[in-house]
Amino acid sequence: MSIAGNITELKKSLPQEVTLVAVSKFHPAEALQEAYNAGQRVFGESRAQELTSKQKVLPEDIE
Numbered sequence: 001m002s003i004a005g006n007i008t009e010l011k012k013s014l015p016q017e018v019t020l021v022a023v024s025k026f027h028p029a030e031a032l033q034e035a036y037n038a039g040q041r042v043f044g045e046s047r048a049q050e051l052t053s054k055q056k057v058l059p060e061d062i063e
Helices: 003-013 029-037 048-055
Strands: none
Touching: 003 029, 029 048
16 A cells, blocks of 8 residues: 555544654655655654654645
């Protein structure tokens, strides 16, 4: 299943008051963009260097 498909299915199964945090460490910015396009806005990174490089090419409203 695609990233977008996974996110869509996961969000359907979660209560509205739950925030899905996508773990994006070690994934390329293109994968994060696909998740973003599917409605995901909250991501988790473990390394500041990765966050900084991805932040430059991704939309500004990502948390």
